[in-house]
Amino acid sequence: MIMPLRLPRPAVSRLGIKLFAVILLVNVIISGLVFLGVSRSLDQGFLEYLDTTQTNRAETLAEGLGEEWARRGDWEWLRASPRIWDRLVRRQLWPGAGPPPHGIERRLGEAKDFVLHDAEGLPVIGLPPDDDEESATLRWLPIEHQGQRVGTLGYRPPEQLMARMDRIFLARQQRSLAIIVGSLGIASLLLAGGLSWWLGGRTRGMALATRRLTEGDYSIRLTERGRDELSRLAHDFNVLAATLEASREARSRWVSDIAHELRTPLAVLRGEIEAMQDGIRKLDQHNLHSLAQEVGQLERLVADLRLLSQSDAGALEVQLAPLDLAETLAERLDEAAGWLEDSGIELERHIHGAARIRGDAQRLRQLWNNLLDNTCAYTRAPGKLRVSLGGDDTHVTVSWEDSSPGVPESELPRLTERLYRVEGSRNRASGGSGLGLSIAIALAKAHGAEMTPSSSALGGLCWTLTFQRLDSTA
Numbered sequence: 001m002i003m004p005l006r007l008p009r010p011a012v013s014r015l016g017i018k019l020f021a022v023i024l025l026v027n028v029i030i031s032g033l034v035f036l037g038v039s040r041s042l043d044q045g046f047l048e049y050l051d052t053t054q055t056n057r058a059e060t061l062a063e064g065l066g067e068e069w070a071r072r073g074d075w076e077w078l079r080a081s082p083r084i085w086d087r088l089v090r091r092q093l094w095p096g097a098g099p100p101p102h103g104i105e106r107r108l109g110e111a112k113d114f115v116l117h118d119a120e121g122l123p124v125i126g127l128p129p130d131d132d133e134e135s136a137t138l139r140w141l142p143i144e145h146q147g148q149r150v151g152t153l154g155y156r157p158p159e160q161l162m163a164r165m166d167r168i169f170l171a172r173q174q175r176s177l178a179i180i181v182g183s184l185g186i187a188s189l190l191l192a193g194g195l196s197w198w199l200g201g202r203t204r205g206m207a208l209a210t211r212r213l214t215e216g217d218y219s220i221r222l223t224e225r226g227r228d229e230l231s232r233l234a235h236d237f238n239v240l241a242a243t244l245e246a247s248r249e250a251r252s253r254w255v256s257d258i259a260h261e262l263r264t265p266l267a268v269l270r271g272e273i274e275a276m277q278d279g280i281r282k283l284d285q286h287n288l289h290s291l292a293q294e295v296g297q298l299e300r301l302v303a304d305l306r307l308l309s310q311s312d313a314g315a316l317e318v319q320l321a322p323l324d325l326a327e328t329l330a331e332r333l334d335e336a337a338g339w340l341e342d343s344g345i346e347l348e349r350h351i352h353g354a355a356r357i358r359g360d361a362q363r364l365r366q367l368w369n370n371l372l373d374n375t376c377a378y379t380r381a382p383g384k385l386r387v388s389l390g391g392d393d394t395h396v397t398v399s400w401e402d403s404s405p406g407v408p409e410s411e412l413p414r415l416t417e418r419l420y421r422v423e424g425s426r427n428r429a430s431g432g433s434g435l436g437l438s439i440a441i442a443l444a445k446a447h448g449a450e451m452t453p454s455s456s457a458l459g460g461l462c463w464t465l466t467f468q469r470l471d472s473t474a
Contacts, residue, residue: 023195027188035181051157055139057093058155061114062141064092069143069150075124078116085125086111115154116143126154202230209237218245258305265294265301304435308442318360318446322470325355325364325396326389332368333387340372344381345402350388355396356470359447370440371463375402377436384458396467404459412453415461 068088069075078084089111115126115138138154205222212220218241222234272291275281307316330351340347375385383403391397407415415437440463444451449467456462 021192023192024188027192028185031181031184031188034184035177038177054155054157058114058139058141058153061089061092061155062143062153064088065116065153066143066145066150070145075116075118075151078124082125085116089114113156117152117154119150119152121152124151199230206230206233206237209241213237213241213244218242218248262298262301265297269294301435304439307439308435316442316446318363320358320360320447322356323359323361323364325357325359325398325467326351326353328359328361328364329368329387329389329398332365332372336368336372340376340385343376343379345376345379345383345385348384348386350386350390352389355389355391355467357396357447357467358470359467363443363446367440367443370436370443371400374436374440375400378405379403379460380405383460386458391466391469394469396469398465398467400463400465401456401458402460402462403456406455406459407453407461409455412455415453 065088078088116124117126118124137157139157141153141155142149143151143153209220209222220241221238224231224234224238269291272281272287272294276283276287281287330349333347333349333351337347375383379385379402385403386399386401388399388401389396390399441451444465447467449465451463451465454462454464
């Protein structure tokens, strides 16, 4: 009973370790690049956002201050009451009755981040004109009314605001990003470990099974799980193991059958020779003829074995040349007509017209001889043999049918096995060496033909041989 391979649980294979290291390293590199890229993008994008927002706030405030100057005519009212500056900035930047926003948006709109100078450059609210170092860090916008410059509004750039509030914000964002990247790293670790364990285990099983196969254990089988490439590889491995096992069994049976076939004539020869030595049988022409028959049987068996070995090795000598298959077949049947009649077998032929193929006349004659021998050996008298030749524009078909006894459908595929007989007997008198059909198939194959068995309408066996027609354009 063939059991699937069950593996022990050894340490992680080298392939598993390599897969684990490669997958983990790739994911760590990707995670690091993602962290650096997102951090840089977040930092730069946040700064650009602050710059745009602060500029818009300053332009809005400058426009509102221009309207206030037009309504009051100067900035003295603002110099006299500096507290109004906070309310004015809040009203211009955050219109409506609601409370001002919190956090970053509120930071961008605080009154202390803006400076107001009059048309002569004197400070109204904010830094004195001699504070050049601080003034140089500000950005300035003109305040105009009807094309006339009435003042200048200075505001802090985002870089300075960032010094106060970006650290907390970016620290929080980068901490969240670090958590995400860390989670990705852990997931990568688990993925790399699981994948390397799974794939390493399956490849380790295949390696172990292959090693056992090379050691001659053809009963080994792999478990087929899933429909992926590894499962298909396991299936192909099982097919290979089954094929090798069947080949070994066939080779063993083949050697045993050959030994049996050789032992029978040798035993007869030995018995007759010993009988002559002991004086039981006379050394005359009759007894020598019996010995010659056994030697001839051995010669035929050795010749058949040699032909099959040449066919298996692809070294069978076949001289292919254009010829008429109908002519060679009809000629051999004419020669065998008397022999078939003496055996009580009626010959019926349906061969009309030429059928040109590329073939070897001698090998084809050998093919017809093997089929005739098979028919005479197994067809009961009175019997019938029907040979028909037909085909189409591309192929030539020879149908070789004989009468009963027939062959069970289940036995038809085994007829091509060497030394196989349907009745299972090894009695040479009931069917020769059992190599005739194997030789016939080898000869047909050498001509590029296909030879298949089926049940005959006459009650016996039908062999169909299909040759490639010479004048075919296919």
